[in-house]
Amino acid sequence: xxxxxxxxxxxxxxxGQEVTLRCKPISGHNSLFWYxxxxxxxxxxxxxxxxxxxxxxxxxxxxxxxxxxPNASFSTLKIQPSEPRDSAxxxxxxxxxxxxxxxxxxxxLTVV
Amino acid sequence: GENVExxxxxxxxxxxxxxxxxxxxxxxxxxxxxxxxxxxxKRPQLIIDIRSNVGEKKDQRIAVTLNKTAKHFSLHITETQPEDSAxxxxxxxxxxxLSxxxxxxxxxxx
Numbered sequence: 382x383x384x385x386x387x388x389x390x391x392x393x394x395x396x397g398q399e400v401t402l403r404c405k406p407i408s409g410h411n412s413l414f415w416y417x418x419x420x421x422x423x424x425x426x427x428x429x430x431x432x433x434x435x436x437x438x439x440x441x442x443x444x445x446x447x448x449x450x451p452n453a454s455f456s457t458l459k460i461q462p463s464e465p466r467d468s469a470x471x472x473x474x475x476x477x478x479x480x481x482x483x484x485x486x487x488x489x490l491t492v493v
Numbered sequence: 494g495e496n497v498e499x500x501x502x503x504x505x506x507x508x509x510x511x512x513x514x515x516x517x518x519x520x521x522x523x524x525x526x527x528x529x530x531x532x533x534x535k536r537p538q539l540i541i542d543i544r545s546n547v548g549e550k551k552d553q554r555i556a557v558t559l560n561k562t563a564k565h566f567s568l569h570i571t572e573t574q575p576e577d578s579a580x581x582x583x584x585x586x587x588x589x590x591l592s593x594x595x596x597x598x599x600x601x602x603x
Contacts, residue, residue, distance in 0.1 A: 412589065414589075423582075423593055423594075423595050423596060424537070424582065424593040426590055426591070426592075429589055429590065431589070436589070437589075437590065472536060472537075476589075481525075481527035481529070481539040481542050481584075481591075482527075482537075482539070482591060483539070484536040484537050484538070485536065486535070486536050487536055
């Protein structure tokens, strides 16, 4: 049990389509992070929420990316329109008990 | 912002030998240094962490050392086993944001 549920686990979509990735911390957390992992760039922070408010979105690549956290138990990352260069594994993470991150299982996105 | 460099990028060791991974960081305000292990196709998992008020921490076969003056920290794995084969990431933080190193692929040869 990862403590963070992400869906879908895999997503294959055509360029130009909208993609929505979902994250559900099992126990509601006020702080939540979205990271992207690629071979070329490693693990990159996209956005950080605290108390459901976006605090740092400086890592969001461009306007095609948006994220929401309507409550402590749910967050979404949306890409519209998607492009092949968005292909990556997207992780959300929480910080239980002031320790290191607990990552979700990730969503592997492939844009063709 | 924080910049974390990690070396080596790949490491091959004989089973039973030790493995050492080194990281340097740029922001002297960083005070939290976790290490993550990521197996193929899985999520990164925290294996050990250290805070800036401690110079060394050990947990069974793994240990981490921190030199704040030189701004570097290291992961030591002793008596390596095949299940230690994975990608290892170091990270540094002084607030909420973890900045990750590029990762070290460790292969333990049987």
